[in-house]
Amino acid sequence: MPRINISEFRTDEGSQDPFSPIKLRKLLLKNRFIKSATYEGMYRGGMPAGQLIDFHTRIALGGVGMTTVAYGAVNNAGRTHDEQMYLHEGVLEPLQQLTDSVHQYQCAASIQLTHCGYFSKNKQLAGKKTLAPSRRMNMYGFMEGMFFSKSMDAGEIIGTAEDFARAAVLAKSAGFDAVEIHMGHGYLISQFLSPIINSRTDDYGGTLQNRLRFPLMVLERIRNAVGGDFPVLCKMNLDDGFRGGLKIDESIQIAAALENAGADALILSGGYTSRTPFYLMRGDIPLTQMIRAESQMLQKIALAVFGRIIIRKYPFAENFFLPLAGKIREAVKMPVVYLGGVVSSEGINRIMNEGFDMIALGRALIHDPDFIKKIRGNRSFISPCNHCNLCVAEMDHSGVRCLIDEK
């Protein structure tokens, strides 16, 4: 099984050169660029399709130091819908093929480990309650009879943390070089952290220290399960993007807690999928295409009638999270990955000059996996990605891809 050959790289920790190598535990990345998790929609009945392997191989060929497979649910209940993959023995073979393929190009592979919490329309849970820190209405699952979530009991909380650990071990056995714990975007861990969503009155709710108990348990169980050499990254919110949600003052404390608990890097993002989905991306809302891609008739109608009212638009700006992300950069010493609106050579230099260790990109690489090669030779290169977000509507339709040229 080919692992990436790292002997040819030398690290220069703290370097402002995004093309210099960096070490995360024993993993040496050939440069500071990470393909961020963007749900690929390339699964058939929960099994990774060949298309998924091709997608990540193409990204690897484009030159990033590490690519990230999106949405590896840690158990069946952690899937937002039943096409998505959850980590179990049955998916290891295609995942091994994926990591082998990516490693051929000296690119590392990470996988995002996640659980959706209350936000699910997984048909394999039909009629059952989704799990969440507190009882909540699950608009997304109405058609499957999953109207409300159940407030998790202590056994379910511990069992889910154990599932995160088991999933991390499976990912490691399939050749992944790192795992990323999804603590943002309104998924389960983010639901625990969010002050308005988590209304528990026990040890897992109320104060930030209590809301952090489950996220830190997940990190600790994963670390114990994968050992000291294996990098564990955490993707967390800077701001949930709505009143009452997580704000930067608490995000700074969360970052510090994750640093103390031994996370290897923080990937900073924001937004809450069921409430402020475009806060994390910015740009256009491809409503017509989202309606077309929706398979359930009632959801289609709801989107058509209420879409413009309920889905808020946020204008795109290059490096849109930089002001908030800078506050976390100042607060911790650990490696911090900047993410959000990275589109140009100049913008990348600005991010590195502000002390970030790595840069993650989503849409610029969906548009053109060779983006990294293009900025290397051109100090004024700007990605033609116009943040139309058609790739978002397309992911659950025929798999994530750029549609700019088809408009």
Ligand SMILES: Cc1cc2nc3c(=O)[nH]c(=O)nc-3n(C[C@H](O)[C@H](O)[C@H](O)COP(=O)(O)O)c2cc1C
């Ligand atoms: C099509 C698409 C799918 C996405 N899926 C995920 C996902 O599965 N997990 C996640 O953490 N973020 C997801 N994101 C958010 C991206 O990782 C990233 O935070 C966001 O696109 C902003 O980065 P960018 O401006 O470089 O695209 C997705 C974004 C896009 C465009």
